[in-house]
Amino acid sequence: MRYSKEVDRKWQKRWKESGLYKFDISNLDKKFYSLEMFSYPSGARLHLGHWFNFAPSDSFARFKSMQGYNVFHPMGFDAFGLPAENYAIKTGIHPEESTLKNIETMKRQLEEMGANYDWNYSVETCMPDYYKWTQWIFLKLFEKGLAYKKEAPVNWCKSCNTVLANEQVVNGECERCGTIVERRKMSQWFFKITDYAEELLEGLKDLDWPESTKKVQANWIGRSEGAEVKFKIEGSKDEYLTAFTTRVDTLNGVTYVVIAPESDITLKLTKPEYLDAVNKYREQTAKASDIERMSTEREKTGVFTGSYVINPINGERVPLWVSDYVIEGYGTGVVMAVPAHDERDYEFAKKYNLKIKEVIKPVDGNAELPYTDYGILINSGEFNGLTSAEAKKKIVEKLSKTNEGKQTVNYRLKDWLVSRQRYWGAPIPIIYCPDCGIVPVPEKDLPVLLPHDVEFRPDGESPLRKSKEFMHCKCPKCNKDAMRESDTLDTFVDSSFYFLRYPDARNSEKIWDKEIVDKIMPVDVYVGGKEHATMHLIYARFMTKALRDMGYVDCDEPFKKMVHQGMILGPDGNKMSKSKGNTVAPDPYVDKYGSDTFRMYIMFGFSFTEGGPWKDEGIQAIVKYLTRVENLADRILNNKYKTKNTIDDEEKELIYVKNRTIKAMEADIDRFQFNTAIARSMEFINEMVKYEQLPIVNEKLLRESFETYITLISPLAPHFSEEIWEQFGHTESVHKELWPKYDEKEIAKYQINLPIQINGKLKTVIKTNREATKEDVKEAIKDVPTIVQALKNFEIKDEIFVPQKIFNIVGKKK
């Protein structure tokens, strides 16, 4: 049968019946954990992005099992989240209904793709058998002191009476009603990821991840060394404001101190006559996002509080201001301002006529202010003349004697806010008792089930709060009437441990059997978009480390190697989106050409890590290519050749190309370079077609080469190759074949092209053996006309010879 959708169906059915892709968990000596980020079942059907991620990754997993690994390749669904809830608000269809339906469709489509997942190891995060463990992890973190509650700002829409996700805030306004969004504080749960800041940063060093991703994570963690300095509040008995600075050498230049407007202390420190102005400013700040506030382009604004603080190094009295360029959550939320040596502070001081005191000057000459480099201290009393580096040490030494300062490390990383005032998520397993306070739900009572009949349209309260049945319960400690926590968990919590649950996904007794998980972890290759470089990937690393410290896993780092697939954009070069109307559905292509043609095309037409705008012109190339293979298969099967048994020059060439192809494809697939792997396979076919047109061929060699070729493309075109494999009389699946071995000797004995240059300009190319020496090469070129011509009246200064690479003659005309 010629390749078509029917061939896909035929083999999908057979694979299922024969249990070809059942994972053998009993033998993990040579395991390979190949993982893609599980998908969010937002729409009913797989989109192009799914194909671009999952199809090549499936080919990669197949390739690894051909190399003799026992490959663990699971797939699941990240099924909680905002879109399903919004969809429900719009259509009235319950999130559970739409989500489960989407999952069913996506599963079927993944099977139609030909993916070799073993669905016995899948997870669906919205099901109680999964979120029971999400809740269990929350309890464990709570026990360990890694989950805690504090006040934190949220986006609040006054008119809708609801909390908004950042995504729902458009230009500072609510996407639904256009009301200006405010920041409002609410009491919320956090995970203490900052306890792991140092280890998360250190651990990056040994990971086989793209450098750019490691950099982004390192910046996200944002380690900076500096000092904490305490400024005494004037008029108080023993109250201080603590500022973090990386430039404690400039401490004598502090002319004012700034605190974040949203801080609780702000109102406390504001003198009555300034209260009106400060309150107004706070209201204004509530409307700006953090990104806006941190922009250095933005005009600085602020107001005076009327209070003063004391600089501990020199006893100077400096004014206390409020400004939105200081953010409560970063550092200590207090900035010591040194306008002479910081651009933001300088701009601010100029605008509000604050003092500017120069305390650092360059080693030689004078500087224009603000001067932000290191230098020599001036106007700093006993520290004058010291370098910035020396001064940093001396100043901290002095401050620490009076307990007014110390050396410290600050991280940009903030604790992970996990509370969501939403319906479609895992309920936080906490009970509030009027007598006992915060009481965790006992483990035996898990899961805390998400009630089905809940009004989740926004009206000012967390949806769960409206379910009396859900909210009212007995305190597990004292059995008095109590109330449940009404918030649900961030979906990033669900996705921060799913890869640990996969290996033992059906365990109902415990989260997993440690012995199994320790054998399968870590993930050997993790494939997913680079948009997850910070949040998901850092949360998953944190969770693994926290679980390790609690003794549930051994591994320190969950993802040994990380690969990011690129993004397929719309044909217009923009990100695909329904609103732009530039989405492309894979289904019509798959229907028309079959899964393998489509898979091969997306692998061949794009660089896997780059992606790019969608184009389908090249799909014909793959149709033609596969037909060419089928035609050759037919001719070999019909065997009308005049045959011979000897190995002559032509046969040697074919053997060489075969070995070269195996080697190249192996290296390419290992690096996720599917486009070049397919290019090499095309060269191999071209060579075989050329060979078979000779008057007399070695039919046995041709047939063997062709069968080798089929095994080479079997991970890339799993149905197509299976069909031809069967035509060649094989009764076992081609997917049980091992990756062919190549013979390095056969490659090495083939001659190479060696470029000959004069002054770096290519003059000619000669054929030589690989072990040719400089003398051999000189001998070989001595009669080549272009060289002879170029070397006339030429004074040779140097000869650069790099074996197997280049011969370059350097000199000049006399």
Next chain:
RNA sequence: GCUGAUGUGGCGAAAUUGGUAUACGCACAGCACUCAAAAUGCUGCGGGAAACCAUGUGGGUUCGAGUCCCACCAUCAGCACCA
């Protein structure tokens, strides 16, 4: 604004990581087969008559730069409640 990328023929893209720039294809053109077309097979295909010139622009390092360094231009992604 901050952070991280990307830029190579008409087009999709390669370049063993500093060593023949444009592999493999698409599109196009020519030839063969055919009454004809399609399909298939073969050949050609950056510019230039040539010396040479070409990897976003301008400098630099090097025997040698698409690859390394500096500056600039353009485009894209992430920025903590989309996942």
